[in-house]
Amino acid sequence: MDITLKFTAQIKDVVGKASDTVTVSNGTNLQELLTNLGMTYGDRFKTILFDEQGAYRHSNLIVIDQSQVNYDDDVTLADGMEITLMSPISGG
Numbered sequence: 001m002d003i004t005l006k007f008t009a010q011i012k013d014v015v016g017k018a019s020d021t022v023t024v025s026n027g028t029n030l031q032e033l034l035t036n037l038g039m040t041y042g043d044r045f046k047t048i049l050f051d052e053q054g055a056y057r058h059s060n061l062i063v064i065d066q067s068q069v070n071y072d073d074d075v076t077l078a079d080g081m082e083i084t085l086m087s088p089i090s091g092g
Helices: 009-015 030-041 043-049
Strands: 002-007 019-023 061-064 067-069 082-086
Touching: 002 009, 009 043, 009 082, 019 030, 030 043, 030 061
Parallel strands: 002 082
Antiparallel strands: 002 019, 061 067, 061 082
């Protein structure tokens, strides 16, 4: 199954592009995808999404097909889904 990923803010900077497409197996859930993306995009990406103990940083937002979801939601991925990952933006 092909999943479209969109990145914003510092996630986009770390990944080096605004979007990507990944292929996942049937039955893959959201948590598995995000964990595996750490291997794809490296340690800097992983530290944006997860703390030192491996817990998801809930300050990041996840949007699937225009609806915000939580990391802990039971979401099984489907072919053609679009997932946007948004890290917090700071400034003043």
